[in-house]
Amino acid sequence: MIATPDRTPLPREFFDRPVLDxxxxxxxxxxxxxxxxxxxxxxxxxxxxxxxxxxxxxxxYRGRTARNGVMFxxxxxxxxxxxxxxxxxxxxxxxxxxxxxxxLLRAGExxxxxxLARTRRLSARNDKELAKGPARLATxxxxxxxxxxxxxxxxxxxxxxxxAGTPVPRDQVRxxxxxxxxxxxxxxxxxPWRFWIANDPTVSPYRAHVPRRRRS
DNA sequence: CAGCGGATATTCT
DNA sequence: GAATATCCGCTGA
Numbered sequence: 001m002i003a004t005p006d007r008t009p010l011p012r013e014f015f016d017r018p019v020l021d022x023x024x025x026x027x028x029x030x031x032x033x034x035x036x037x038x039x040x041x042x043x044x045x046x047x048x049x050x051x052x053x054x055x056x057x058x059x060x061y062r063g064r065t066a067r068n069g070v071m072f073x074x075x076x077x078x079x080x081x082x083x084x085x086x087x088x089x090x091x092x093x094x095x096x097x098x099x100x101x102x103x104l105l106r107a108g109e110x111x112x113x114x115x116l117a118r119t120r121r122l123s124a125r126n127d128k129e130l131a132k133g134p135a136r137l138a139t140x141x142x143x144x145x146x147x148x149x150x151x152x153x154x155x156x157x158x159x160x161x162x163x164a165g166t167p168v169p170r171d172q173v174r175x176x177x178x179x180x181x182x183x184x185x186x187x188x189x190x191x192p193w194r195f196w197i198a199n200d201p202t203v204s205p206y207r208a209h210v211p212r213r214r215r216s
Numbered sequence: 217c218a219g220c221g222g223a224t225a226t227t228c229t
Numbered sequence: 230g231a232a233t234a235t236c237c238g239c240t241g242a
Contacts, residue, residue, distance in 0.1 A: 048234070057234070059227095067226060084235050085224025091234090104234055123237065135235050181234060211232065212221090 005030060005043075006164035012153040014162075015075035019094040019101035023049040024173050024195045026092070026103060030111070030165035033141040034157065040113035040141055042131055043165060044105060046196040046203045048178045050091070052100030057181040057191060060100035069149075071100040076153035078160055080138070080145050087135035088144050092152065092162070106134045106179070106194070109202045117141070133204040172198050182209045 033040045052060030059068040070079040079091040079102050091102035108131045110117050117130045117140040124130050131137040152160045177185035178194045185208045196203045
C-alpha cells in the first residue's frame with residue numbers, strides 16, 4: 001500500500017525555522033513548476049543547507065550583494081544564482097528575514113511532466129539524470145534568474161510551489177559534507193549539511209572541493 | 217570507469 | 230587576476 005502524496009502547499013511557517021531543521025524535512029516534498037507548456041513536478045531527494053551568518057561556504061557570508069539579496073529577505077522565497085558562466089541553481093530561503101540562510105535544491109525525481117523536462121535536458125541518458133545535480137534540476141524545471149525572488153508560498157498562480165508530498169522518515173535520511181564547497185569534507189568537518197534519501201538513484205555523486213586554475 | 221579541459225558571470229583580492 | 234554551491238564531451242584504460 002503506497003500512501004498518496006499530500007498535495008497541500010507548505011505554509012510560510014514551514015520555512016521560518018532554522019535551516020538545519022528545514023533542509024532534511026524538505027526531502028520527499030514535491031516542487032511544482034508551472035510553465036506555459038504545463039506543469040513539471042519533482043520529488044526532492046537531495047538538498048544542502050547554507051547558513052549565512054556563521055557559514056563561510058554561503059554566498060551571504062560576506063554580506064549582501066546584488067546577486068544574493070533575496071537570501072536576506074523573508075522565508076519561502078526562491079533564490080536563483082548564475083554560476084560558472086553557464087548554469088543556474090535554485091534555493092529556498094529559510095529562517096526569519098535578515099538571517100540569510102537557504103537550502104540549495106540539489107537533486108530530485110521528476111514525477112510529472114517528464115516529457116517537458118526531457119526537451120530541456122537533451123544530454124540526459126535516462127530519466128534518473130534529468131535532475132541529478134543542482135544545475136540540471138534548474139535546467140529541467142526551466143528556472144533562471146527571472147524567477148529570483150519569486151514567492152513560493154503565496155496562494156494563487158505562482159511559477160513555483162512546494163507541496164507537502166510524503167516526508168521521509170528520519171532513518172532514511174543520510175547526511176555528509178556539502179559538494180564542492182571549500183573547507184567542507186575534511187577531517188573534523190563541521191558542516192556535514194548535505195542531506196539525501198538513502199539509496200535513491202536520483203541523488204548526485206559526491207565531489208570534494210577542487211580548486212581549478214584558469215588557462216593563461 | 218577516471219581524469220581533464222572548456223564554457224565564462226559574479227565576486228573578491 | 231583568481232576562485233567558484235557545475236556540467237559536458239573527450240581521452241585513455
